[in-house]
Amino acid sequence: EVQLVQSGAEVKKPGESLKISCKGSGYSFTSYWIGWVRQMPGKGLEWMGIIYPGDSDTRYSPSFQGQVTISADKSISTAYLQWSSLKASDTAMYYCVRQTDSVGVDPWGQGTLVTVSS
């Protein structure tokens, strides 16, 4: 079974750094793009960016370029999303997704809730 399992919920203060993870299993991790999607409370889905673990090719949505960093460690089949200085407006659910050019996005990780509050 293809699965993406994300790290647990985080509560942080503004200005702190954070790195959340997404571990893939059940497929060749290096052969598929892994993307990140933000969902702010009560809002829709925003595509943030994506990485190809095979060669670390990384692309960002213009809205998120410079705001976050996406990386991957193919030796442990894990992708990461990180912030160097969190803001209250980063409070959201973050999903990792496997992206293909055949079915779109499938599967989705279970989501990581990030809360940034002083």
Place this chain on the structure above:
Amino acid sequence: DIVMTQSPDSLAVSLGERATINCKSSQSVLYSSNNKNYLAWYQQKPGQPPKLLIYWASTRESGVPDRFSGSGSGTDFTLTISSLQAEDVAVYYCQQYYSTPLTTFGPGTKVDIK
């Protein structure tokens, strides 16, 4: 960037009635080389991640009930729930993956019971 829009923002339908959601892309998502539309639909229930319902604009994902159907081509697409069930209450999103690995989602349509 390809911009996706959806209409309506929300709708309320009686149990057993038809629900129709529209999705429009700012440019065609039809690849002429394979005649496929790179358009998917997702269902998100409260407290859950989205779930893939339909890809290639009209192909149902395995296990998705046949009351869900997708249609359209080029820039205009429709998701139809032929006979709304209580468990279909959710937000529905369209997504273009024509520009894979870059992709964009529509803003979502909330479906409720009337």
